[in-house]
Amino acid sequence: MRVLMFGWEFPPHNSGGLGVACQGIARALKKNGIDVLFVLPKAIGVNEDFEFDFAQDVFLDVVNVNSILAAYQNRLSYQTIRGKYAESIYGATLFDEVMRYGIKGGDIAKRNKFDVIHAHDWLSFPAGVTAKEVSGKPLVVHIHATEFDRTGNGFVDKRVYEVEKMGMEAADHVVSVSEFTKKIIVDNYDISPSKISVAHNGIESDQTPIASPDASLLELKKNGYRIVLFVGRLTLQKGPDYFLHAAKRILDYAPKTIFAIAGSGDMERQTMELSASLGISRNVLFLGFLRGEALSSVYRAADIFVMPSVSEPFGITPLESLLHDTPVVLSKQSGASEVILHALKTDFWDTEDMADKILSVIRYPSLKEEMARNGHKEVALQTWDKTAHKLKSVYSNLT
Amino acid sequence: MSIGHDSVYFNDESSTSLDNKEIIKKVAKKCYIPATTTLINLLEKHPEFKVSFSITGVLMEQLSMWSPESLDLFKKAVKSKRVEIVSETYYHSLAFLYNKDEFVSQVNLHSKLVKQIFGLKPKVFRNTELIYSDELAQFVEKMGYIGILAEGADHILGWRSPNYIYKAAGTKNLALLLKNYRLSDDIAFRFSERSWSEWPLTAPKFASWVNQVNGGGEIVNLFMDYETLGEHQWEDTGIFEFLKSMPSDILSHPDNDFVTPSEAVKKFKKVSEISVPHYISWADMERDLTAWLGNPMQHDASHSLYSLYDQIVNTKDEDLLSVWRKMTTSDHFYYMCTKWFADGDVHKYFSPYESPYDAFRYFMNALTDLRIRVERDQK
Incomplete structure (x- = not known):
């Protein structure tokens, strides 16, 4: 069994829990006999015993990766940083960046062999969905956080919400990190509870x-x-x-x-x-x-x-x-x-x-x-x- | 955060699991009323049938306030003269482990209330949750009792059978009645367990197991929570049907009879002496004290409580003493048990608190409040 896994960040180039969780999951799958091909939007230096692929084969230094591709960047601060890198290869907004990654998902799917696609959080959902369209392989989307959590139940960005909902609807199965999150998905995204499995996060003591x-x-x-x-x-x-x-x-x-x-x-x-x-x-x-x-x-x-x-x-x-x-x-x-x-x-x-x-x-x-x-x-x-x-x-x- | 201000710890009127009144009414409806009514009918139907109750002072108090009907039924049963009331601490406490004077006071308070309500003087003693040791037996004999109840734990019996009367080690002649935990737990724990190979348990089947003891024993001590009848085993498990036909199935064997604990003490010879140097109880797999005193919180809470004793007594304030005594009830410490918390076991089932840590917090906060009141009183 080989899994094509789309992530957004990866330790040590991570800003928060998403990268840590992806690393923990990929390592544990590998240990349990599942082959993982881990895809990231940008090439970074990583050292793991499973394979990586990068949507853009441009090697960035660590600082840029940390400040710009941070998983928890909201669009306001992204644009602030974006201003400093005006001449760089990035899209105008984080949202564009997600979409660009999404398109590249198809290329990745074409050049690799795998049985299942697994995408982590909305940032990689478009990539996962494109890969599914190209390959016809089943898609699992993994919810580490929803827009409702990130905004503290405040003002939800409609575009992010749409991407999340589109990903969960297109997916063959949804994994959530808790029953608490499962309830949010059922209540706010109108996904059937039978389509959602809970897999709690772990920690390596x-x-x-x-x-x-x-x-x-x-x-x-x-x-x-x-x-x-x-x-x-x-x-x-x-x-x-x-x-x-x-x-x-x-x-x-x-x-x-x-x-x-x-x-x-x-x-x-x-x-x-x-x-x-x-x-x-x-x-x-x-x-x-x-x-x-x-x-x-x-x-x-x-x-x-x-x-x-x-x-x-x-x-x-x-x-x-x-x-x-x-x-x-x-x-x-x-x-x-x-x-x-x-x-x-x-x-x-x-x-x-x-x-x-x-x-x-x-x-x-x-x-x-x-x-x-x-x-x-x-x-x-x-x-x-x-x-x-x-x-x-x-x-x-x-x- | 009402430490030092609010003094009502025991009468939560929230209609939640912390509300004693609601709980008493619920358990009375499910157990005390239907179970005692069934027993009264059995007493009327079978002149040989006998039964004994061990009712704490706290429960008698609460029943008289919130379910006098239950208390009247107990009284009616006792009038048959085939019902014995067993002695214990009024507050269902661990007082013997911490303070012998207080232990004696609580046992006497209980006897006084039993006399007042039922007109009886208990002759046989059972300690809270069948907590027992040689030391307790020796102490209790000096208080004038003729017998005592304990768990028939394998590790104290060894090859011996629980189905005889023994003499408690170090006593002149105190009879030791040991629980037959297999047959007791068949009813108390396994009755509705569908995965049990003997399910469903019928009265004739149970009677046949009791009959097997004939020749290899003289007595079968069935000790269990009264709440087994209707509360732990709900009515729809068939527990009351079982109870209704059990006596006649037992009595259909000519060698069988029913006895109360004090009758048993007089009727049977003590076959040998049994020594229990370390405390045993009927709780959990361990049959020891760890359900109440197994972790640092439980030790901390009980030491803090009993260390307040002298000050409380010195105030000569009956109200403060009564509050303090209610806090000695062993259940408070049982709720703080963390042994099997994660497995969702019986500790959790019976606890009104979210976690053992919350149980400890509420207890300690109440105790801090009590200490403040005691210190205020002393000024």
Whole structure:
């Protein structure tokens, strides 16, 4: 069995979870005896034991790939960056870029042999659909996030929505990363539930680097402070504003608490202003975007991790946190809360309840210890291997 | 976040699974009323039939408030003089493990209420969830009891049978009645299990298994949750039909009879002594204390609770003491069990909380609140 897989970004040239998920899926499929030919819009340096193909055989340096093909770029910031690269080969908008990739999908399909097509998120749906038209092979589209999640249920871009809906309708089967996302697909895209399978994301515990705890946060802890951690892009979707409202409530009861925010995004300024207007700036640390060892050391130092997302199709960060033995409070509006039982859960909008739950973990060491111990065991079992098994059965039902 | 302000912990009126009144009414309708009515009919029909109840003080309290009909039925059954009430702690607590004075107080409170409601004085003791050890047996004998109930766990019996009366080790003459867990659990757990090779379990079939004990034993102790009848095993499983015909099927064998625990103690000779140095219980596969005291949260919560005892007693405030005692109920700790949480097992089925972590949080917050009130009282 050989899968023609269309993605958009790939580690280490990724900006977020989509690339990581694609890598985890492709590697696990390969391990389970499925041949993967992974297609990306631009040629980049990758080192994997499966094949790659590139829609445009132009080798770009890493910086360009990171800044322009970022999976989570919204069109406004894309155009800002686009201005700087006016003379480059890119289309005028991200949308054009997606369409150009889409047309190239046909060429890719013509020059390769495969049994199934698998496309990840709307950015690669046109490419997947074209490949299906050219080859007549079955198409699986994989939903890692919908436009409704990305906009935090705010203003949905109609063109993106149309591409998503077109992809799901053209597909022979739809895979979603959670039951939560499946429901969005059924409710908002009018796709039959029987056409959708859920394959939760995984995490490789042996490939997650564990650093030593961050020194300056440790210093704070020695002085009696507790660290509450947020990791994620500062966007509507991730709910940093709800996090700060909960922080305000917590500080009324536990003044020696520090709220550490790791991430950047279009709400960064707004988030800083909010913490100032709530009068809690002294207790909020903006750590900026962190990855690798720096992120690991922050997970290690934290007393508790909070994911207050407004709409989170999956959410890998709580799993990462638990691998670092830091317990988690999760938004119920998330896919991760379907696979992590050993957590405290809250509605993102109920900041009173969120504060109450965070306070409990801060207050009671035995609660923290037990949640961390069981949570770690639980997420260590949430492997990409399990995801690959689900996908294998989806493929075999189509071929 | 109402710590230190709100003092009503036990009367949630939300009509959710936290609402005691709603739960009592529901269980009364499904179990207490139909099951006790069935037993009363059996008592009337078969002069040989006997049954015993172990009812906590907390339940008697709640029934008198919210389902007096259930309590009246229990009283009516007891009037037959073939129903025994077994002794236990009023609050269904783990007090013996933490504070012997409190344990004695709770047992006496229970006896007092039993006397008041049923006019009986219990002679046989069963500890919460059949938690048992030699130490408990020795202690209970000194309190004046003639017998005690325990789980017939394989690891304490070894090659021996649960179907005899034993003497509890280290006691002068305290009778030990051991649960026949196979036959008890055939009804309590497996009755409606369709994948069980013996399903469906009929009364004649069950009676034939009981008959097999004749010659190899003198008594079959069937101990189970009363809620087995109608709540754990719903009416549509046929549990009441089973119950209705079981006594006559048992009695159709000439060697069979029914006895209450205190009658059994008097009727049968103790065949030998059994020693249980470490605590056992009837819970989970482990048959130990880990359902209530298996993780750091559970230990933390119970130590925090019992360490408040002296202060509570010193306030001489009956209301505070009663709140504290309600918090000793073992169920609070059972809900905090994380052993099998992920498998969706019975702990989860019975818990009104989203998770064991929430169970712990609510308990600790209530306890913090109680501590604040105690400290306020002392000023």
